[in-house]
Amino acid sequence: xxxxxxxxxxxxxxxxxxxxxxxxxxxxxxxxxxxxxxxxxxxxxxxxxxxxxxxxxxxxxxxxxxxxxxxxxxxxxxxxxxxxxxxxxxxxxxxxxxxxxxxxxxxxxxxxxxxxxxxxxxxxxxxxxxxxxxxxxxxxxxxxxxxxxxxxxxxxxxxxxxxxxxxxxxxxxxxxxxxxxxxxxxxxxxxxxxxxxxxxxxxxxxxxxxxxxxxxx
Ligand SMILES: NC(=O)c1ccc[n+]([C@@H]2O[C@H](COP(=O)([O-])OP(=O)(O)OC[C@H]3O[C@@H](n4cnc5c(N)ncnc54)[C@H](OP(=O)(O)O)[C@@H]3O)[C@@H](O)[C@H]2O)c1
Numbered sequence: 001x002x003x004x005x006x007x008x009x010x011x012x013x014x015x016x017x018x019x020x021x022x023x024x025x026x027x028x029x030x031x032x033x034x035x036x037x038x039x040x041x042x043x044x045x046x047x048x049x050x051x052x053x054x055x056x057x058x059x060x061x062x063x064x065x066x067x068x069x070x071x072x073x074x075x076x077x078x079x080x081x082x083x084x085x086x087x088x089x090x091x092x093x094x095x096x097x098x099x100x101x102x103x104x105x106x107x108x109x110x111x112x113x114x115x116x117x118x119x120x121x122x123x124x125x126x127x128x129x130x131x132x133x134x135x136x137x138x139x140x141x142x143x144x145x146x147x148x149x150x151x152x153x154x155x156x157x158x159x160x161x162x163x164x165x166x167x168x169x170x171x172x173x174x175x176x177x178x179x180x181x182x183x184x185x186x187x188x189x190x191x192x193x194x195x196x197x198x199x200x201x202x203x204x205x206x207x208x209x210x211x212x213x214x215x216x217x
Contacts, residue, residue, distance in 0.1 A: 002015075002040055003039060003040050003041040003042070006040070006042070007041065010042055013046075014046045014047070015040065015042065015044075015045050015046045015047070016045070016046065016047040016048075016049065016173075017036050017040070017045050017047075017048055017049070018048070018049040018050070018051040018080060018103075019032045019033065019036075019048065019049070019050055019051060020032070020051050020054075021050065021051060021052055021053065021054020021055070021056065022054065024050055024054055024056040024060070024061040024064075025056050025060055025061075025064070026060050026063060026064045026067075028056075028064075029061060029064035029065065029068065030064060030067070030068065033045065033048065033068055033073055033074065034073075037073065043072075043073075044072060044073060044074065044075060045073065045074045045075070046074075046075045046076065047074070047075065047076045047077070047078060047100060047101065048065065048068065048074040048076070048077045048078075049077070049078045049079055049080045049101070049103055050065075050077075050078075050079045050080065051080050051081070052080060052081035052082075052216065053079075053081065053082060053086050058089065058090055058093060058096070059093050059094070062077075062090075062093055062094070062095050062096055062098075063095075065077035065098075066095050066098070076098075076100040077098065077099065077100065078099050078100045078101035078102060078103065078129075079099060079101075079102050079103070080102065080103035080104070080129075080131075081103070081104060081105075081214060081216050082102050082104070082214075083117060083213065083214040084116050084117045084120050087099075087102060087117070087120065087121070087126070088120075091124070099126060100126070100127075101126065101127050101128070101129045101171070102117075102121060102126060102128055102129070103128075103129040103130075103131055103173070104117065104128055104129070104130065104131065104214060105130075105131055105132055105214070105215050105216055105217055106118075106128060106130035106131070106133070106164065106170065107130060107132060107133045107134065107135050107139060107160060107164060108135075108139060108145070108160055108163055108164075108201060108204075108205040109135050109138070109139065109205060110132075110135070110215055111205060111206075111207050111208055112208050112212040112213075112214065112215060113128065113214065114167075114207050114208055115208040115209075115210065115211050115212065116211060117214065118167065118169070118170070121169060122168055122169040125169075126169075127169050127170065127171050128167075128169060128170045128171070129170075129171045129172075129173055130164045130167075130170055130171065130172045130173065131173055131217070132217050133160065133161055133164045133172040133173065133174050134157050134160050134161060134174055135160075136217065137157075139156060139157065139160040140155065140156050140157035140160070141156065142156050142160070144200075144204040145159050145160055145204070147200075148197055148200050148201070151197070152191055154184075154187075154188070154191060155184060157174075157181070157184065157185070157188075158184050158185070158187070158188040158191060159188075159191065159197075161174055161185055161188040162188045162189075162191035162193055163193065163201055165188065165189065166193050
């Protein structure tokens with residue numbers, strides 16, 4: 001589907017893909033990437049992520065990513081579902097500091113990363129990529145968000161996205177298959193949240209007061 005969607009407009013696209021931990025060895029990463037390139041009908045992936053931490057030593061995966069970069073098969077690499085201790089380990093490795101992002105579950109109902117992962121990443125200039133930013137659609141039906149959204153004449157999904165994108169150093173990747181949702185999500189960039197909104201968000205979805213393990217969907 002993605003190959004079809006980007007055909008003839010590759011240069012307008014920022015293409016992100018992921019490699020499973022079971023393919024994270026030196027040879028496995030190369031093979032998985034080649035297969036993805038074939039399926040995507042392109043010659044490069046802009047950002048290639050390790051899907052979650054696994055049993056292959058990270059040094060090996062980082063070496064494999066760097067080799068793919070040198071060969072022009074990927075432009076950047078990053079990780080996904082890495083908690084703070086795992087990021088600490090990663091950046092201590094040779095070339096580990098080349099990590100470009102960490103894709104994690106983060107939205108109003110999953111604020112755990114704000115306790116330490118988000119500040120840690122911000123200090124090092126590593127953006128967090130928030131996946132499931134509308135909690136797989138659940139936040140689009142949230143009555144408390146609808147009340148905040150009504151003040152801006154937008155939908156609950158849009159206000160949930162605006163909140164994620166208002167966090168410094170955070171990118172959101174909503175999935176939408178309906179065109180109307182894609183348009184709404186793009187225009188959520190224009191929503192200007194107020195201090196009153198932020199106070200209401202915190203009342204409805206309190207920020208974390210202690211460390212919680214990173215959640216995954
Ligand atoms: N790294 C990881 O381990 C990991 C894990 C899970 C997901 N992800 C990534 O995160 C991306 C998004 O996550 P997700 O699909 O789990 O959850 P999501 O983006 O929070 O939610 C997607 C759902 O929300 C609906 N939606 C989107 N925009 C809406 C709007 N404006 N109004 C009402 N409903 C709206 C979609 O409906 P329609 O489709 O009908 O438009 C879809 O049902 C995926 O593309 C996936 O690649 C990564």
